[in-house]
Amino acid sequence: MREWADFTVEEGGGRNCVTLQGPLTIASIAVVDRKLRDYDDSVQSVDLAQVDSIDTVGAWVIMRFARDKDAEIINASDQAKRLIAAVEESASTAPLAPPRLRALERVPAEVGDKVVDLGWGVTSVVGFLGAIISSFGTLIRHPSRFRFKALVRQLEVVGVSSLGIIGLMSFLIGIVIAQQGAAQLKQFGAEIYTINLTGRLALRELGVLMTAIMVAGRSGSAFAAQLGTMKLTEEVDAMRTIGVSPMEALIIPRVLAAVLMMPLLGFFSCMVAIVGGAFVADLTLDIPFLTFLSRIQEVVPTYDLWVGLIKAPVFGLIVALSGCYQGMQVKGDAEQVGLRTTQAVVLGIFMVIVLDAFFAVFFSEIGWA
Amino acid sequence: MDETHTDDTLREEIEQQVHDETLIEGATDFDSDYPIVIEGLRNSFGSQNVHEDLSLKVKRGEILGVVGGSGTGKSVLMRSIIGLQIPDAGTIKVFGRSITEAEPDEEIGVRSRWGVLFQGGALFSTLTVGENVEVPIKQFYPEISEELRQEIARYKVVLSGLPEEAASKYPAELSGGMKKRAGLARALAIDPALLFLDEPTAGLDPVGAAKFDELTRELTDTLGLTVFLITHDLDTLYAICDRVAVLADKKVIAVGTIPELLETDHPWIQEYFNGPRSRAASESHDRSEHKLKNNASEAGTQSGAKREAMSDVDTDDGAQDLAAKSKAIDNDAS
Ligand SMILES: Nc1ncnc2c1ncn2[C@@H]1O[C@H](COP(=O)(O)OP(=O)(O)OP(=O)(O)O)[C@@H](O)[C@H]1O
Ligand SMILES: [Mg+2]
Numbered sequence: 290m291r292e293w294a295d296f297t298v299e300e301g302g303g304r305n306c307v308t309l310q311g312p313l314t315i316a317s318i319a320v321v322d323r324k325l326r327d328y329d330d331s332v333q334s335v336d337l338a339q340v341d342s343i344d345t346v347g348a349w350v351i352m353r354f355a356r357d358k359d360a361e362i363i364n365a366s367d368q369a370k371r372l373i374a375a376v377e378e379s380a381s382t383a384p385l386a387p388p389r390l391r392a393l394e395r396v397p398a399e400v401g402d403k404v405v406d407l408g409w410g411v412t413s414v415v416g417f418l419g420a421i422i423s424s425f426g427t428l429i430r431h432p433s434r435f436r437f438k439a440l441v442r443q444l445e446v447v448g449v450s451s452l453g454i455i456g457l458m459s460f461l462i463g464i465v466i467a468q469q470g471a472a473q474l475k476q477f478g479a480e481i482y483t484i485n486l487t488g489r490l491a492l493r494e495l496g497v498l499m500t501a502i503m504v505a506g507r508s509g510s511a512f513a514a515q516l517g518t519m520k521l522t523e524e525v526d527a528m529r530t531i532g533v534s535p536m537e538a539l540i541i542p543r544v545l546a547a548v549l550m551m552p553l554l555g556f557f558s559c560m561v562a563i564v565g566g567a568f569v570a571d572l573t574l575d576i577p578f579l580t581f582l583s584r585i586q587e588v589v590p591t592y593d594l595w596v597g598l599i600k601a602p603v604f605g606l607i608v609a610l611s612g613c614y615q616g617m618q619v620k621g622d623a624e625q626v627g628l629r630t631t632q633a634v635v636l637g638i639f640m641v642i643v644l645d646a647f648f649a650v651f652f653s654e655i656g657w658a
Numbered sequence: 659m660d661e662t663h664t665d666d667t668l669r670e671e672i673e674q675q676v677h678d679e680t681l682i683e684g685a686t687d688f689d690s691d692y693p694i695v696i697e698g699l700r701n702s703f704g705s706q707n708v709h710e711d712l713s714l715k716v717k718r719g720e721i722l723g724v725v726g727g728s729g730t731g732k733s734v735l736m737r738s739i740i741g742l743q744i745p746d747a748g749t750i751k752v753f754g755r756s757i758t759e760a761e762p763d764e765e766i767g768v769r770s771r772w773g774v775l776f777q778g779g780a781l782f783s784t785l786t787v788g789e790n791v792e793v794p795i796k797q798f799y800p801e802i803s804e805e806l807r808q809e810i811a812r813y814k815v816v817l818s819g820l821p822e823e824a825a826s827k828y829p830a831e832l833s834g835g836m837k838k839r840a841g842l843a844r845a846l847a848i849d850p851a852l853l854f855l856d857e858p859t860a861g862l863d864p865v866g867a868a869k870f871d872e873l874t875r876e877l878t879d880t881l882g883l884t885v886f887l888i889t890h891d892l893d894t895l896y897a898i899c900d901r902v903a904v905l906a907d908k909k910v911i912a913v914g915t916i917p918e919l920l921e922t923d924h925p926w927i928q929e930y931f932n933g934p935r936s937r938a939a940s941e942s943h944d945r946s947e948h949k950l951k952n953n954a955s956e957a958g959t960q961s962g963a964k965r966e967a968m969s970d971v972d973t974d975d976g977a978q979d980l981a982a983k984s985k986a987i988d989n990d991a992s
Pocket of ligand 2: 732733734777856
């Protein structure tokens with residue numbers, strides 16, 4: 290059981306004397322603090338004779354009470370006097386949080402900020418892309434400065450180590466396309482077109498699109514979080530002072546890795562999806578596995594492959610750009626890292642899908658339908 | 659009668675909010691003579707042994723300075739004592755409560771009695787300085803009213819030497835030295851009985867560092883704090899430490915007052931306390947002590963002579979004063 294501090298009031302000739310009892314420490318102050326706050330009679334003196342221990346919190350409560358009531362503190366021990374003097378000197382009324390506008394003003398202000406930020410965001414992303422291109426140009430003129438090791442490392446992280454998950458995902462997607470397609474086509478007795486459907490859909494759209502989404506989730510987020518943390522710990526600033534350009538050391542290898550790896554991963558994904566489709570066809574449609582694969586060659590035009598392979602590096606660029614840009618925008622606190630990482634992924638995937646729609650229209654316009 | 663009734667309900671209401679864990683008294687002994695007892699501690703990272711059979715006792719009410727070269731394991735020792743680093747072997751007791759046997763986040767009833775200032779500040783970056791100070795109060799004493807909690811946060815911020823406007827700033831908006839002070843304000847938030855300071859004066863200006871020392875000493879004297887103070891600051895050692903523990907060769911090789919340490923002939927200790935920086939610090943300490951006593955006789959002495967006076971500790975006023983301060987503290991801690 291905790292021992293609480295308390296007080297009694299003695300009245301004598303119009304003078305009220307508040308006598309405190311018990312330990313006046315942070316652990317025992319809560320009750321007496323509230324009672325003193327609710328006490329509204331006048332007080333002339335505060336007696337500390339019966340206080341057995343005191344810390345700065347106790348000293349503060351007494352000091353504040355005596356100050357507000359304009360009362361005199363009596364019978365304070367030497368220790369209590371020193372503590373009261375110390376907290377009195379430190380008294381402050383400053384707010385603990387930065388001032389906040391009222392909701393009525395805050396909402397329009399924030400809407401305005403968002404709009405302005407959006408404008409700035411677009412210009413600064415374009416600026417970032419420009420900086421990447423120009424430092425890429427510098428690297429071409431000074432190839433010795435190129436960070437080959439960093440690139441290899443990123444190629445491994447972005448590409449090789451994601452083969453497993455992308456393979457599994459693509460295989461399942463292939464199964465789903467073939468199975469669902471077959472179920473619909475069966476109604477016209479056209480099950481054989483499952484091969485066209487699986488092959489073309491995988492090569493043109495789903496293979497690369499799903500890979501881009503997976504890379505955004507795996508690598509785009511990692512870029513943002515790594516770079517953001519490095520910004521917070523001033524690693525990026527340290528690099529600059531040593532004369533190492535963060536652009537060359539951090540961003541180019543990441544962007545390049547994503548651009549180079551996306552076509553390879555996309556192609557891999559298409560192939561595995563087709564194998565998945567062939568697997569289902571073999572089991573449920575009586576189309577032998579190898580027949581499915583050889584029919585793919587006949588029914589899928591080569592330009593379908595090109596459609597996928599042309600889109601892939603662009604998607605890779607978008608995902609890496611979004612990750613690196615958001616990471617480099619981090620400043621201030623740890624919350625920003627999380628926020629920027631989320632934005633990197635969300636914006637990356639969103640931009641990929643928007644671009645994919647543009648590509649779809651574009652390719653059908655040029656006759657690669 | 660009515661009056662007392664409302665009093666009782668108020669008290670009951672408050673008691674319901676009280677954190678039961680902070681009341682764990684069990685095996686804890688807050689009045690023990692040795693708030694920290696370490697025996698046979700071994701810490702290692704992979705194949706690197708940082709501590710080997712390290713023992714140390716910290717006395718109640720003292721400021722124990724912990725010195726040692728960079729990388730000798732001072733911060734790791736502090737992390738072990740507060741239960742953040744699980745040692746390979748040995749026992750650590752804080753207020754009689756075993757830290758080594760407790761689970762990392764187990765409520766052991768002593769956390770509400772200590773405050774920690776980390777080497778890097780370790781402020782919560784999404785909270786303002788004032789809100790940082792409020793966190794431990796809210797955690798350990800939820801029954802304290804919001805008004806009082808905010809008042810406490812405010813005066814702790816100022817007490818730690820920050821300007822009052824700093825209370826509403828975020829850690830990212832502070833300078834390095836201000837972060838240190840904000841860290842101290844948070845460490846002092848709940849008026850702990852035991853204070854761990856990891857290089858509190860590193861990165862502070864000399865005037866600020868001296869004020870910091872003064873504050874630590876004042877708090878120790880008025881609140882009976884026990885302070886575990888890691889430092890490279892020789893001025894701090896001479897000015898406020900009752901005893902100094904020297905970490906070298908993976909152990910605490912010596913504990914004692916500075917004059918006592920000077921009598922040992924370990925080469926590192928000799929080098930440390932007889933180096934030019936140490937002599938300068940001890941001289942300036944002597945000077946201020948003498949000034950305090952209005953002792954003018956020293957004033958004209960040459961620095962060489964002073965140096966001698968320092969190594970010849972028994973005749974030196976300042977050293978005697980230090981020795982007197984720690985007379986009660988015997989030398990059984992190693
Ligand atoms: N998390 C860790 N992993 C591996 N080794 C570590 C870790 N933390 C500390 N060490 C090692 O333990 C040793 C002691 O480190 P510690 O931080 O305690 O040094 P210190 O005495 O506090 O030094 P300084 O005075 O520079 O702060 C160092 O050699 C360090 O390399
Ligand atoms: Mg350290």
